[in-house]
Amino acid sequence: MVSQSGNEAGGPAGTGWLARAWDSDVGYSFRTSPVAIGAAFVSGLIILATVFANVITPQNPFDAATLNLMDGFTPPGEAGAGSGMTFGLGADSQGRDVYSAILYGTRVSLLIGFASTVFSLVFGVTLGLVAGYVGGRIEALIMRIADIQLSFPAILVALLVFGVARGLMPPSLHEQMTFAVMTIAIGLSNWAQYARTVRASTMVEKRKEYVDAARVIGLRPFPVMIRHVLPNVAGPVLVIATINLALAILEEATLSFLGVGMPPTQPSLGTLIRIGQQFLFSGEWWILLFPSLALVILALAINLFGDWLRDALNPKLR
Amino acid sequence: MSAETKDLASAPLVRADRLTCRFDVSRPWLERVVAGAPRQTLTAVADLSFEIARRETFAFVGESGSGKSTVARMVVGLQQPTSGDVTIDGISMSDPRSAAAREKLRQRLQMIFQDPFASLNPRWRVDRIVAEPIRAFGIADGAAAEQRVAELLQLVGLSRTDSRKYPHEFSGGQRQRIAIARALSANPEFIVCDEPTSALDVSVQAQILNLMRDLQDRLGLTYLFISHNLAVVRQMATRVGVMYLGRLVEVAPRDELFARPRHPYTRMLLDAVPDLDMVGRQRKPVVGEIPNPISPPGGCSFHPRCPLAFDRCRTELPVMTDSAGALVACHAVADGRIS
Amino acid sequence: MNEPLLSVRNLRVEFPTRRGILTALDGVSFDIAAGEILGVVGESGAGKSITGAAIIGLLEPPGRIAGGEIRLKGERIDNLPADGLRRIRGKRISMVFQDPLTALNPLFRIGEQLSETIQLHTGMKPAAARERAVALLTDVGIPAASRRIDAYPHQFSGGMRQRVVLALALAADPELIIADEPTTALDVSVQAQIIGLMKRLCREHRVAIMLITHDMGVIAETADRVAVMYAGRIAEIGPARDVIKNAHHPYTQGLMGAIPTLVAAAGRLTQIPGTMPRLDAIPKGCAFNPRCPHTFARCVVERPELLQAERSRAACWLHAKAAI
Numbered sequence: 001m002v003s004q005s006g007n008e009a010g011g012p013a014g015t016g017w018l019a020r021a022w023d024s025d026v027g028y029s030f031r032t033s034p035v036a037i038g039a040a041f042v043s044g045l046i047i048l049a050t051v052f053a054n055v056i057t058p059q060n061p062f063d064a065a066t067l068n069l070m071d072g073f074t075p076p077g078e079a080g081a082g083s084g085m086t087f088g089l090g091a092d093s094q095g096r097d098v099y100s101a102i103l104y105g106t107r108v109s110l111l112i113g114f115a116s117t118v119f120s121l122v123f124g125v126t127l128g129l130v131a132g133y134v135g136g137r138i139e140a141l142i143m144r145i146a147d148i149q150l151s152f153p154a155i156l157v158a159l160l161v162f163g164v165a166r167g168l169m170p171p172s173l174h175e176q177m178t179f180a181v182m183t184i185a186i187g188l189s190n191w192a193q194y195a196r197t198v199r200a201s202t203m204v205e206k207r208k209e210y211v212d213a214a215r216v217i218g219l220r221p222f223p224v225m226i227r228h229v230l231p232n233v234a235g236p237v238l239v240i241a242t243i244n245l246a247l248a249i250l251e252e253a254t255l256s257f258l259g260v261g262m263p264p265t266q267p268s269l270g271t272l273i274r275i276g277q278q279f280l281f282s283g284e285w286w287i288l289l290f291p292s293l294a295l296v297i298l299a300l301a302i303n304l305f306g307d308w309l310r311d312a313l314n315p316k317l318r
Numbered sequence: 319m320s321a322e323t324k325d326l327a328s329a330p331l332v333r334a335d336r337l338t339c340r341f342d343v344s345r346p347w348l349e350r351v352v353a354g355a356p357r358q359t360l361t362a363v364a365d366l367s368f369e370i371a372r373r374e375t376f377a378f379v380g381e382s383g384s385g386k387s388t389v390a391r392m393v394v395g396l397q398q399p400t401s402g403d404v405t406i407d408g409i410s411m412s413d414p415r416s417a418a419a420r421e422k423l424r425q426r427l428q429m430i431f432q433d434p435f436a437s438l439n440p441r442w443r444v445d446r447i448v449a450e451p452i453r454a455f456g457i458a459d460g461a462a463a464e465q466r467v468a469e470l471l472q473l474v475g476l477s478r479t480d481s482r483k484y485p486h487e488f489s490g491g492q493r494q495r496i497a498i499a500r501a502l503s504a505n506p507e508f509i510v511c512d513e514p515t516s517a518l519d520v521s522v523q524a525q526i527l528n529l530m531r532d533l534q535d536r537l538g539l540t541y542l543f544i545s546h547n548l549a550v551v552r553q554m555a556t557r558v559g560v561m562y563l564g565r566l567v568e569v570a571p572r573d574e575l576f577a578r579p580r581h582p583y584t585r586m587l588l589d590a591v592p593d594l595d596m597v598g599r600q601r602k603p604v605v606g607e608i609p610n611p612i613s614p615p616g617g618c619s620f621h622p623r624c625p626l627a628f629d630r631c632r633t634e635l636p637v638m639t640d641s642a643g644a645l646v647a648c649h650a651v652a653d654g655r656i657s
Numbered sequence: 658m659n660e661p662l663l664s665v666r667n668l669r670v671e672f673p674t675r676r677g678i679l680t681a682l683d684g685v686s687f688d689i690a691a692g693e694i695l696g697v698v699g700e701s702g703a704g705k706s707i708t709g710a711a712i713i714g715l716l717e718p719p720g721r722i723a724g725g726e727i728r729l730k731g732e733r734i735d736n737l738p739a740d741g742l743r744r745i746r747g748k749r750i751s752m753v754f755q756d757p758l759t760a761l762n763p764l765f766r767i768g769e770q771l772s773e774t775i776q777l778h779t780g781m782k783p784a785a786a787r788e789r790a791v792a793l794l795t796d797v798g799i800p801a802a803s804r805r806i807d808a809y810p811h812q813f814s815g816g817m818r819q820r821v822v823l824a825l826a827l828a829a830d831p832e833l834i835i836a837d838e839p840t841t842a843l844d845v846s847v848q849a850q851i852i853g854l855m856k857r858l859c860r861e862h863r864v865a866i867m868l869i870t871h872d873m874g875v876i877a878e879t880a881d882r883v884a885v886m887y888a889g890r891i892a893e894i895g896p897a898r899d900v901i902k903n904a905h906h907p908y909t910q911g912l913m914g915a916i917p918t919l920v921a922a923a924g925r926l927t928q929i930p931g932t933m934p935r936l937d938a939i940p941k942g943c944a945f946n947p948r949c950p951h952t953f954a955r956c957v958v959e960r961p962e963l964l965q966a967e968r969s970r971a972a973c974w975l976h977a978k979a980a981i
Contacts (some may be wrong), residue, residue, distance in 0.1 A: 209437035218424040231441040381844035519700035524915035524926035553917035590849035592874030
């Protein structure tokens with residue numbers, strides 16, 4: 001057959017990894033996919049905006065000192081009655097700038113999203129690697145737990161973990177521990193997918209001869225898993241992680257919307273939406289609409305990027 | 319050589335004693351319970367004994383399902399035998415009491431695999447792949463390891479600048495050279511080669527086979543060579559064992575085996591190989607196919623395809639007997655019905 | 658001289674990729690006579706499978722025929738529209754692949770698959786088609802064919818499956834079978850049976866076979882003539898005995914010396930230095946010139962045509978005696 005792989009052969013060996021990534025098949029697929037470029041651009045822009053939120057917003061929406069109650073319910077694009085500053089996306093009942101609140105809220109949402117994704121990734125990949133490599137009873141145990149977990153909706157698992165954690169903690173800690181509890185609750189509800197995928201690819205990789213070659217020189221299972229198998233099962237993990245990031249953000253928003261997530265003092269997008277929906281029927285639509293829109297755009301951009309990544313890393317679809 | 323003069327140097331390097339390996343090929347527990355199916359075992363290797371002398375190339379040849387690759391894996395310790403044992407230089411490969419000695423022994427044995435596209439970790443650079451045994455055994459590190467990798471690459475006909483490349487940048491033959499460089503990096507004495515050229519094109523195969531012979535002469539290596547290709551085995555081996563359905567049917571020195579095959583299966587195999595010298599020639603017809611190894615025929619497992627089978631072959635397993643320079647497991651040969 | 662069954666002239670196949678156009682076949686010309694077995698050998702990437710795929714119109718996209726012509730009994734078939742090709746494929750030219758499992762649908766009984774093919778191409782009634790299916794299965798050496806016709810592919814062994822595939826290929830009484838590595842997946846003892854079967858079918862059904870394989874031994878035993886391919890071109894073509902025993906192209910000579918045999922002395926094998934060039938780096942002039950022990954000035958600048966060398970033809974300037 002015509003070989004398209006190995007296209008770097010004969011090229012200079014010393015080129016940087018960035019140049020090689022750009023020149024690789026995945027890089028090419030990225031360069032020629034407007035959707036991927038758009039999604040990456042939007043995601044990147046949102047992440048940058050939240051990182052520099054305190055620089056690019058007119059006020060810190062959660063510093064009560066900067067708020068002016070007289071600005072309450074200022075419609076989008078109009079000047080507030082109290083401070084006189086213009087509210088591009090309007091102000092809420094407290095006179096809080098919706099635009100600023102969205103950027104700060106997105107920051108919280110993204111942080112929880114990233115943290116819980118890393119948590120479920122590390123947890124799931126470790127268990128999947130062990131299950132796939134060791135096999136036998138350990139594998140059966142891990143995978144049956146994963147099966148059971150997957151037969152519950154993720155949100156239910158998160159609610160359960162959240163409730164149990166809350167119950168075990170003194171109420172005085174609730175407020176400050178919410179972030180950690182949310183991260184673990186969402187993280188624990190999503191590990192099974194990683195475990196399943198990694199177990200499947202580990203079982204394929206461990207039969208490959210390079211693993212045998214490492215075992216022949218007496219390498220123990222742990223180094224073989226970490227040094228040899230793990231780098232070769234990382235591709236699909238990356239795809240799941242991207243798509244899971246969007247899911248985790250939505251899951252967090254759902255929990256916060258239900259009132260069991262982030263408190264109004266530390267609002268995420270979900271919290272903002274919950275607050276906003278109280279005003280929907282009294283005509284102050286912007287308090288609900290703009291945070292919801294932000295959530296949709298964020299989740300969509302990350303999902304589209306993840307979709308592209310899955311196709312780009314799947315040699316069968318290329 | 320008589321038994322009295324037998325010293326350490328002339329003792330066989332590898333000795334396999336009644337090696338048997340069974341695999342559980344049952345379906346998963348839940349499916350088995352639901353379907354009410356019994357457990358199933360496959361006997362991949364049964365009661366196999368052989369010896370390999372220092373500096374010789376001992377080859378196993380057989381068709382699919384003969385168990386030859388399982389033997390290779392048991393010899394290097396990748397597969398635990400169900401019963402029986404392999405000893406290399408007197409050290410058992412499965413006895414837990416010899417664990418410490420076995421760790422030392424590992425440095426002296428290596429394996430070369432069939433598929434050069436799978437035997438090199440695709441995420442590693444060549445220098446790391448080749449140096450892995452050097453580092454694992456603590457032979458050298460840093461600049462010394464780098465120097466050794468460069469020497470090894472030159473030894474197998476590659477360039478030292480290849481060390482910074484990834485495996486996908488090489489052709490199949492070049493990859494097999496990298497695999498050989500890696501196998502040699504810790505100065506082993508004994509290399510198990512499992513179909514090392516069957517994934518390669520003929521002209522590349524010739525390069526690799528020549529290289530392996532040169533290296534054997536230069537470094538005094540001992541090979542266990544596994545192949546399904548009789549011509550390749552004839553090219554490489556000093557002694558040959560023929561396997562059929564997990565059992566050894568004939569062991570003989572190379573020239574003896576190819577000039578005077580004794581076992582009916584060996585004869586059939588030699589007749590079946592298409593050869594360049596067969597242009598336009600008519601051949602003896604070959605009958606039957608290899609039975610399912612999960613339920614091999616009783617008695618001599620070759621009897622359903624054997625032109626010489628008689629009642630005894632269907633019921634009684636033939637044992638290895640000496641037949642003028644060769645060991646053969648066949649009732650017909652033992653009874654003198656064929657020479 | 659009567660007209661050849663299949664005639665390929667200057668066939669050129671290209672694969673456009675993002676790194677430029679790869680020329681997989683370049684100036685490939687050969688004939689196959691009716692009832693003849695032409696062996697096509699070469700190492701992986703030499704273009705032998707692509708030649709077969711181009712003839713039967715099954716090039717994998719983005720591959721395309723970029724030049725030359727293919728004629729079946731004088732009629733051009735390389736530029737046929739899709740439905741014209743379909744009428745030829747399976748009926749006048751059929752194909753046998755390496756893995757019999759890809760050719761057989763695991764969900765249907767083999768009898769159904771055979772009868773369907775027979776009905777499609779011959780318009781027979783179902784009962785007659787089934788009768789013919791049994792006859793075909795018997796012909797390819799399936800014991801108790803009338804009973805086994807209702808079995809599923811997985812109930813057959815590898816060798817038996819390849820026999821079924823051969824029956825399927827014969828279903829419409831084709832003039833040509835393209836067999837791409839038909840015995841490569843089989844054990845030697847089964848391979849020998851399939852080789853014997855193909856030779857007999859070729860003789861009895863007067864069907865020509867284009868036998869694509871990397872195994873010179875299979876060619877030696879089966880083929881009447883052999884084409885040796887190298888880097889998308891034919892290096893040498895001639896009667897099997899001549900190509901194997903008296904090769905004229907330096908590549909063929911090297912190749913024959915590189916093959917270990919059961920007869921010759923087991924000394925050092927002949928070694929061709931280097932590897933076959935990648936399709937994006939085929940050297941100028943003769944594609945073999947960087948590896949050839951006889952290279953001279955002309956080889957580096959001018960590509961040799963197939964030149965007469967005794968009973969064979971070789972693409973090598975060593976045989977351009979008249980021109981010197």
